[in-house]
Amino acid sequence: MNRNYIILTLIMLILAIGTIFISQRQFTKQVPPEELLWDVLQPTRFVSTDLVAKRIIEKDPSQLLIDVRSASQFESFSLPGAINVPFDSLKTSAAMAYFGNPGTKVVLFSNDGILADEAWILLRRLAYKNNYVMKGGLNGWIQTIIRPLAPAETSSEKVIEQYNFRRAASMYFIGSKTDVNKSQKAKITFVKRKKSVVAAGGC
Amino acid sequence: MGPLIPNGIITGDWNFVIAILLGIAFGFILEASGFSSSRNIVGVFYGYNFVVLRVFFTALIVTMVGLLYFDYFGWLNMSQIFILPTFWQPMLVGGVIMGLGFIMGGFCPGTSFTAIAIGKIDGLLFTIGLYLGIGMFSLAFPLFGDFYNSGNLGNVTVSDITGISSSWLALTFTIVALAAFWVTMLIEKKVRKRITEYKF
Structure with a gap:
């Protein structure tokens, strides 16, 4: 038999067996x-x-x-x-x-x-x-969405719009726990009607 | 790193240059292996010349093992390699037709061109027949278009279907190939004693 063939056969066999050992090293895909x-x-x-x-x-x-x-x-x-x-x-x-x-x-x-x-x-x-x-994170979530701070009245329209969205979102997430402006509460006054007095006397 | 073009290491304009260089190399290897002679090629079916088996098995195992090492060294990302989709029924039938043509004509498509390159008439006739066959197939395509697209398994490899790791497959193929090399060498020795040696 030709000696070169035997050497080549052995090299190929060793290389092929080597693949089994290299594949056991797990390479995870990663970005540079x-x-x-x-x-x-x-x-x-x-x-x-x-x-x-x-x-x-x-x-x-x-x-x-x-x-x-x-x-x-x-x-x-x-x-x-x-x-x-x-x-x-x-x-x-x-x-x-x-x-x-x-x-x-x-x-x-x-x-x-x-x-x-x-x-x-x-x-x-x-x-x-x-x-x-x-x-x-969730801290930011609480600060911005759940308990938004009212912006100054002089803020831009965009900021106020954002605030309004946050208040609405807050209502969506935790239910309507909005502060009700008490000053605007309409005062209900009961006016007692005077009893009509029936004219005394007469017939 | 690789594949080079999908990873932007070289531009897609190089496609044709690489194709030509690979084509030249392929043709050179086919000719150097004696594949432009149909006697050499069909010898594998008659048992007096197994050079086809040896060349293609060598290419197969070197590539299989080589790709695994390339992947290991990070030179080639195996997940980016294009795998032809498998249409199992048409491929089986096509393989049978190809085998019949192979043994009758004495060439496969690639080797018929190398035969033309060295001026063989049988190679030329084979190639004419090849183009006639392609033309007939194209014209008759509506008849078996459905079959042509049937049994699609997708872009799968043997290791995907069987679940065996590719390195074990590579080892198995290598052992089978190396065994085949030695066995065919013995067969050739026995057969060639009884037949007159051809001068190719």
């Missing part, structure tokens, strides 16, 4: 660091609480709210329709099914927005797109 850094700097990765509220009210099916806080915190309070994916179980396959689906915008939120931000960076590093962070 430069791209990640660029995306982190983009302000478009944040969504305002107003927009989130608007989409919830409109029942926008493309919005998927993900609460990255712990399960106990999620149970005590969360946004309507939100799904709980605790930060430490973010990389499980069950949780990953929520991300990267075409046509859905995933909005991540936590109490202050930092945890959600971290989750966003992890997801972006894993090359998932269409993820957003709710600016200000």
Whole structure:
């Protein structure tokens, strides 16, 4: 037998066996660091609480709210329709099914927005797109949507319009607990009718 | 890194340049392997020449194993590779027709062109027949258009269907191919003793 054939056969066999060992190293798909850094700097990765509220009210099916806080915190309070994916179980396959689906915008939120931000960076590093962070987190939600501060009367029309939307949204989310302006209450006064006195005497 | 064009490393304008270079390389390898002779090609069916099997099996296992390593080194993203959709019934029938033509004509489409390139008349006739067949197929296409598009399995690979990992498949194919090389070498030795050696 030709010696070259034997050598070639052995090389091919060793290379082929080698593929079994290399494939066991799991390579997760990830974006290059430069791209990640660029995306982190983009302000478009944040969504305002107003927009989130608007989409919830409109029942926008493309919005998927993900609460990255712990399960106990999620149970005590969360946004309507939100799904709980605790930060430490973010990389499980069950949780990953929520991300990267075409046509859905995933909005991540936590109490202050930092945890959600971290989750966003992890997801972006894993090359998932269409993820957003709710600016200000749930604290921001309370401050802006649930208990909006009345702007000064001299504010621009846009600010006042935003305030009105927030008040309406607040009513939508927590029921009508609006402050009623007492000064405008109409005072109801009962006027007693004088008894008609029948003329005495006479017949 | 790769594939080069989808990842924007080179522009799509290079498509034709690469196609020509690959075509030249392919033709060169076919000719160098002796594929422009139909005796060499059909020898595989008669058992006196297994060069077809060896060349194509070599290409297959080198590519299979090579792609796995390229993917491992990050030179090629396997998920971006285009996989032809599988239409299982038409492909089966087409394979039978192709096999019949192969053994009758003594060429496959690619090798018939290399045969023309070195001035073979049988290659030329085969190619004329090839174009006649293509024309007939095109004209008669409405008759079997439905069949042509039936049994679509999508862009699947063997590893997608069976669930076996591609490295195990590559190893299996390599072992089968290497075994085939040695077995066919033995067969050739036995058969060639009984027949007169052809000068190709």
